[in-house]
Amino acid sequence: xxxxxxxxxxxxxxxxxxxxxxxxxxxxxxxxxxxxxxxxxxxxxxxxxxxxxxxxxxxxxxxxxxxxxxxxxxxxxxxxxxxxxxxxxxxxxxxxxxxxxxxxxxxxxxxxxxxxxxxxxxxxxxxxxxxxxxxxxxxxxxxxxxxxxxxxxxxxxxxxxxxxxxxxxxxxxxxxxxxxxxxxxxxxxxxxxxxxxxxxxxxxxxxxxxxxxxxxxxxxxxxxxxxxxxxxxxxxxxxxxxxxxxxxxxxxxxxxxxxxxxxxxx
Amino acid sequence: xxxxxxxxxxxxxxxxxxxxxxxxxxxxxxxxxxxxxxxxxxxxxxxxxxxxxxxxxxxxxxxxxxxxxxxxxxxxxxxxxxxxxxxxxxxxxxxxxxxxxxxxxxxxxxxxxxxxxxxxxxxxxxxxxxxxxxxxxxxxxxxxxxxxxxxxxxxxxxxxxxxxxxxxxxxxxxxxxxxxxxxxxxxxxxxxxxxxxxxxxxxxxxxxxxxxxxxxxxxxxxxxxxxxxxxxxxxxxxxxxxxxxxxxxxxxxxxxxxxxxxxxxxxxxxxxxxxxxxxxxxx
Numbered sequence: 262x263x264x265x266x267x268x269x270x271x272x273x274x275x276x277x278x279x280x281x282x283x284x285x286x287x288x289x290x291x292x293x294x295x296x297x298x299x300x301x302x303x304x305x306x307x308x309x310x311x312x313x314x315x316x317x318x319x320x321x322x323x324x325x326x327x328x329x330x331x332x333x334x335x336x337x338x339x340x341x342x343x344x345x346x347x348x349x350x351x352x353x354x355x356x357x358x359x360x361x362x363x364x365x366x367x368x369x370x371x372x373x374x375x376x377x378x379x380x381x382x383x384x385x386x387x388x389x390x391x392x393x394x395x396x397x398x399x400x401x402x403x404x405x406x407x408x409x410x411x412x413x414x415x416x417x418x419x420x421x422x423x424x425x426x427x428x429x430x431x432x433x434x435x436x437x438x439x440x441x442x443x444x445x446x447x448x449x450x451x452x453x454x455x456x457x458x459x460x461x462x463x464x465x466x467x468x469x470x471x472x473x474x475x476x477x478x479x480x481x482x483x484x485x486x487x488x489x490x491x492x493x494x495x496x497x498x499x500x501x502x503x504x505x506x507x508x509x510x511x512x513x514x515x516x517x518x519x520x521x522x523x524x525x526x527x
Numbered sequence: 528x529x530x531x532x533x534x535x536x537x538x539x540x541x542x543x544x545x546x547x548x549x550x551x552x553x554x555x556x557x558x559x560x561x562x563x564x565x566x567x568x569x570x571x572x573x574x575x576x577x578x579x580x581x582x583x584x585x586x587x588x589x590x591x592x593x594x595x596x597x598x599x600x601x602x603x604x605x606x607x608x609x610x611x612x613x614x615x616x617x618x619x620x621x622x623x624x625x626x627x628x629x630x631x632x633x634x635x636x637x638x639x640x641x642x643x644x645x646x647x648x649x650x651x652x653x654x655x656x657x658x659x660x661x662x663x664x665x666x667x668x669x670x671x672x673x674x675x676x677x678x679x680x681x682x683x684x685x686x687x688x689x690x691x692x693x694x695x696x697x698x699x700x701x702x703x704x705x706x707x708x709x710x711x712x713x714x715x716x717x718x719x720x721x722x723x724x725x726x727x728x729x730x731x732x733x734x735x736x737x738x739x740x741x742x743x744x745x746x747x748x749x750x751x752x753x754x755x756x757x758x759x760x761x762x763x764x765x766x767x768x769x770x771x772x773x774x775x776x777x778x779x780x781x782x783x784x785x786x787x788x789x790x791x792x793x794x795x796x797x798x799x800x801x802x803x804x805x806x807x808x809x810x
Contacts, residue, residue: 295700296700296701296702296703297670297671297672297699297700297703298670343698395565395566396565397565419698422697422698423616423694423697423698423727424565424727425563425564425565425727425767425768425769426564426727426767426768426769427564427565427767428564428565428767429769430767451700451701454769454772491700491701491702492700492701493701493730495772496730496771496772496773496794496797497772497773497776499794500773500776500794500797500798500801503794503798504798504801504802514772514775514776514779517776518776518779518780518783521780521785521801521804521805522783522785524805525785525804525805525807
């Protein structure tokens with residue numbers, strides 16, 4: 262669905278992405294991990310045409326992002342920025358949700374229907390000023406605004422930054438449901454526990470290159486690769502690796518307790 | 528030393544108290560982490576220490592906050608800032624200059640530090656934070672981690688005895704976050720600075736601080752040494768605190784009677800714990 266072929270990108274004279282190739286398929290839940298400045302956000306903006314490759318090609322459903330209008334790609338790909346305050350531009354939640362819909366839908370009745378539907382689903386007060394809400398609630402407003410446009414792909418740039426654990430869990434459960442209903446998710450993050458709990462696939466980016474690409478369980482065990490990308494490994498898989506072969510394929514606290522108990526009862 | 532007695536505060540126009548009956552004592556040289564869910568009152572608590580509450584954000588203020596023998600209600604935040612340095616959540620919102628050196632000079636000149644002492648203070652602060660090489664860089668060219676270090680250096684140059692930080696690693700990657708905490712440890716251990724930090728990254732926090740304060744709905748739910756507070760992991764998870772998974776694991780092993788020693792705070796300690804458990808035949 263989204264195909265990167267030997268993609269490079271340069272800001273002015275500074276190369277940020279160098280010769281990267283990969284494919285994101287329909288229904289994927291892919292996490293993009295790596296240190297600050299690795300090129301993760303640039304990579305995500307190349308997916309939806311906000312940035313055009315300096316070399317190589319990015320195609321979305323067969324459409325080359327260099328020759329397709331970004332506004333057309335925006336109908337397919339929703340983008341949730343890291344900081345909701347850089348996304349919210351209206352004084353009411355209803356206005357905020359309608360803002361995106363007006364850009365992608367001509368049918369006025371359908372826009373209103375979708376807007377009210379989102380307000381209901383997210384339990385929001387449509388007349389409230391989004392800037393008076395907590396960071397977590399503002400993030401939920403931006404997510405509702407993006408989802409109202411029903412994108413096939415949702416790109417999330419560090420969606421849980423600044424959120425507490427409850428807010429984070431709430432947002433991530435919503436995102437998992439979307440994925441289960443067929444939305445493709447690309448999530449940029451530093452948080453390996455979040456990756457472990459929600460993502461099916463992991464792309465490791467470092468210095469503008471793709472260091473690794475594989476299913477989440479397998480990538481959790483590549484500690485050298487995670488270290489090279491300055492990512493802290495999730496605690497339980499990292500502990501399991503230290504404990505040796507009797508603790509293979511242990512990823513959760515429950516699995517770890519069960520394995521310890523079974524080893525104690527030998 | 529900081530002593531908070533029976534503090535209750537309600538923001539002007541709000542119907543609920545942001546802080547309720549807070550009693551807290553922080554000793555000189557403590558490194559304290561404040562955790563809790565959004566809206567628990569963590570930031571408001573820090574505002575009461577630097578005088579932003581009740582001088583800037585006004586409201587109904589009951590009880591007292593004494594910092595270095597000064598009652599914060601009786602002096603202006605400017606006076607408090609001579610011994611309490613604050614680093615806010617939004618780094619870009621804190622920066623006032625376009626070049627690193629100017630950012631440090633801004634505070635020093637505003638505090639009326641004698642000209643001949645300024646150069647020493649700038650050199651010392653840049654060196655302590657390890658960013659001497661960034662002195663003449665434009666701030667907009669710096670990474671998030673570098674900007675955070677500049678914000679801290681600008682405060683350190685003022686030589687406060689207490690440093691308050693509100694989610695200093697919010698937008699930083701694990702490597703940069705760790706560097707910030709290592710730097711805070713240096714300020715705490717080598718320079719005796721009292722450090723109070725609000726943080727969501729509990730795993731990181733627990734490795735560095737010596738005391739934890741857990742807030743929920745305007746109240747202090749738990750406070751004490753890190754391992755002691757983390758014994759309440761079920762409570763903490765219920766109020767939305769992301770307890771490190773090795774701590775949850777340890778508490779489960781303790782509840783099952785398999786482990787009896789202190790809680791692990793890092794992977795080395797967790798590995799030692801499991802090996803300890805496996806050494807004995809528990810049947």
